[in-house]
Amino acid sequence: MLDDDCCVSYRINGHDEIISVNDDWCRYASDHGWQGISPEKVLNKPVYNYITDSTTSRLYQYLFKRVRGGSTVRYQFNCESSSHRRLMEMTVTSLGDRGDVELKARMLCKQARMQQFDPANNPQNDEYLKACGWCYRIDIEGNWIHVEDAVGKLGMFEFSRLPQMTHGICKYCFAGMLKDVSTALPLQSS
Structure with missing residues (x-):
């Protein structure tokens, strides 16, 4: 470690x-x-x-x-x-x-x-969400929004299988x- x-x-x-x-x-x-x-x-x-x-x-x-x-x-x-x-x-x-x-x-x-969001503990689907590697905003159809807003907008707590994450950099960072x-x-x- x-x-x-x-x-x-x-x-x-x-x-x-x-x-x-x-x-x-x-x-x-x-x-x-x-x-x-x-x-x-x-x-x-x-x-x-x-x-x-x-x-x-x-x-x-x-x-x-x-x-x-x-x-x-x-x-x-x-x-x-x-x-x-x-x-x-x-x-x-x-x-x-x-x-x-x-x-x-x-x-x-x-x-x-928070362990409930650990991919090892949650099965993932085949979809990908792009997150900024600097600030963790999420790209939703070209709009970079804060992760807490993305969770609500996408209804992520309703997913039985979470999307996978990939990283990039948002326009602000x-x-x-x-x-x-x-x-x-x-x-x-x-």
Whole structure:
């Protein structure tokens, strides 16, 4: 299990291929049930192979370009497991002239999840709902609404089988991330 003070870290090269992962990354993968995901399977593969939607991929392309230009970018995101919801902070930094970039995620806070919504305890149907990986708004026909509103609008408490969740980024968080990336300060010499 991950310690509260762990720091999940991985590096990509100038072609956006994963070139290293740390031990905390391996524990995180194991704790989150990433079946078949191991360092051997991800190394030298494009990081975009592990991002589920094109909007988030484009955002990361822009972010990496900005970081390679000398900026450090920090942002917060939510991360859920079957037992906990975590607020994480990602720091993305350039590692020099070759275009290598390091991504480090650390936990800011953790809270237990309500078990009745755990997919392991509730059968799921074949439908998918897209949730923003940053704020957890739910995409309903192109409208991103807060999860508590989505539960009521969709009548989720009436479902005998819950829809599965997939992740993306809503237009609000996308705009905020673009602002954060575009205003990132260049690294200061020490």
